[in-house]
Every structure is written in C-alpha cells, then in structure tokens.
Amino acid sequence: MADQSKPPSSKxxxxxGFLDVMSEMNRAQEEWFNRGKYTGGGERSxxxxxxxxxxxxxxxNDLFVRCELAGVRREDVALTVTSNVLTISGxxxxxxxxxxxxxxxxxxxxxxxxxxMILPDGVTESNVSAxxxxxxxxxxxxGGAAAAPRNIQxxxxxxxxxxx
Numbered sequence: 624m625a626d627q628s629k630p631p632s633s634k635x636x637x638x639x640g641f642l643d644v645m646s647e648m649n650r651a652q653e654e655w656f657n658r659g660k661y662t663g664g665g666e667r668s669x670x671x672x673x674x675x676x677x678x679x680x681x682x683x684n685d686l687f688v689r690c691e692l693a694g695v696r697r698e699d700v701a702l703t704v705t706s707n708v709l710t711i712s713g714x715x716x717x718x719x720x721x722x723x724x725x726x727x728x729x730x731x732x733x734x735x736x737x738x739x740m741i742l743p744d745g746v747t748e749s750n751v752s753a754x755x756x757x758x759x760x761x762x763x764x765x766g767g768a769a770a771a772p773r774n775i776q777x778x779x780x781x782x783x784x785x786x787x
Contacts, residue, residue: 673715673732675760679740686767688740693758694718694731700760704748711760712737743770 677690690711692700700713714735742751742764750765 673734673736674738675711675736677738681768684766684769686743686764688760688762688764690738690760690762691758692755692760695758697755700755702751702753702760702762704742704746704751707742707744707746708739709742709751709762709764710737710739711762743767744773745770 675690675692675695677688679686679688681687688709688711692713692715695713695715699716700711703710703712712735715733717733746764746767750767751762752765753760753762755761
C-alpha cells in the first residue's frame with residue numbers, strides 16, 4: 624500500500640507568487656462561466672485562451688514545473704528566463720484545415736499560449752533545464768526550492784541612531 628501521509632505543512636508558502644495569477648484567474652473564470660457549454664469556434668477572448676495546466680512541486684532543494692503540452696511540437700515551445708521570470712510560450716495548432724471541417728464537438732483549444740512564473744531569488748538561467756516526453760514538459764530549477772525568505776530589520780524613525 625502506498626504511503627498516504629501528507630507532506631509537511633508550513634506557515635509560509637515558499638512559492639507564493641510563483642503562479643501566474645492572471646492565467647489562473649482567467650482559467651477559473653472561463654470554467655465557472657462556461658460549465659457544460661460549448662466554447663469553441665470564433666475568436667477567443669483572453670479569458671478563453673489556451674493556458675497549459677501545470678503542477679509545481681519540490682523534490683529536495685529542486686523546484687519542478689510539469690506542464691501539459693499535448694499536441695504541441697517541441698519546436699513550437701519557447702522557454703525563457705528574464706529578470707527572475709520563467710516564461711513558457713508557444714502555439715498549439717490544429718492539424719486539420721478548419722475551412723473543410725464540420726465540427727460536431729470541438730473541446731480542444733488551439734492558439735498561442737504564454738505562462739509566466741516568478742522564480743525564487745538567486746536562481747539564474749543556468750539553474751534551469753527542461754525536457755519533454757509524451758506531451759509533458761518538465762522544467763527543473765536546481766536549488767529553486769532552497770530559497771528562504773529574508774527578514775528585513777525595521778528601524779524606528781524616532782530612534783536617535785536613525786539618520787537618513
């Protein structure tokens with residue numbers, strides 16, 4: 624039988640702010656407004672744009688991002704790190720010429736996507752590696768889970784030692 628124990632909980636989530644809030648809000652809003660409804664066809668709003676699902680987790684000191692990219696070719700995906708922001712972008716294209724197709728149901732979403740995440744301080748692009756297998760992109764950020772918050776001392780302005 625598999626170990627059913629929960630991972631240790633922490634008062635402080637070290638990865639708070641790591642998720643792209645706008646992408647998550649757009650996906651939640653789209654799912655809530657369109658439960659059980661056909662949403663394909665026509666131009667899509669930002670809220671209906673394709674945002675790949677992702678799991679973010681730590682193993683030891685390393686941070687991992689696993690992102691579902693079914694139907695996306697490796698050469699159609701870009702992974703960049705700029706100013707501590709990891710960005711996954713690309714495009715999932717239909718393999719059919721839509722002009723000649725009559726869809727009875729169209730649930731898969733196509734188009735460009737972009738997902739950005741803030742990396743912990745101290746992580747550089749040399750700490751990031753990625754591989755893809757069976758439509759699952761795995762990004763490894765070496766040492767990304769080891770980052771701890773830094774406490775900043777607050778000085779009292781009334782203290783005579785304080786001189787700007």
